[in-house]
Amino acid sequence: MISPDLLEILACPVCRKPLVLRGDEALKCNECKRVYPIRNDIPILLEHEATIEQF
Numbered sequence: 001m002i003s004p005d006l007l008e009i010l011a012c013p014v015c016r017k018p019l020v021l022r023g024d025e026a027l028k029c030n031e032c033k034r035v036y037p038i039r040n041d042i043p044i045l046l047e048h049e050a051t052i053e054q055f
């Protein structure tokens with residue numbers, strides 16, 4: 001589980017916008033629609049690891 005404090009300082013590496021928690025296993029950027037995985041409680045904020053949701 002990602003703590004709210006940590007979540008607050010995380011930003012999308014592509015557009016530098018804040019990320020929102022999506023379930024327990026992903027972080028989403030509402031700006032570019034990229035979804036970053038969380039593995040072993042560590043957010044993987046890498047552009048090539050992200051998937052893009054079209055909605």
Ligand SMILES: [Zn+2]
Nearest residue numbers: 012015029032
């Ligand atoms: Zn973004």
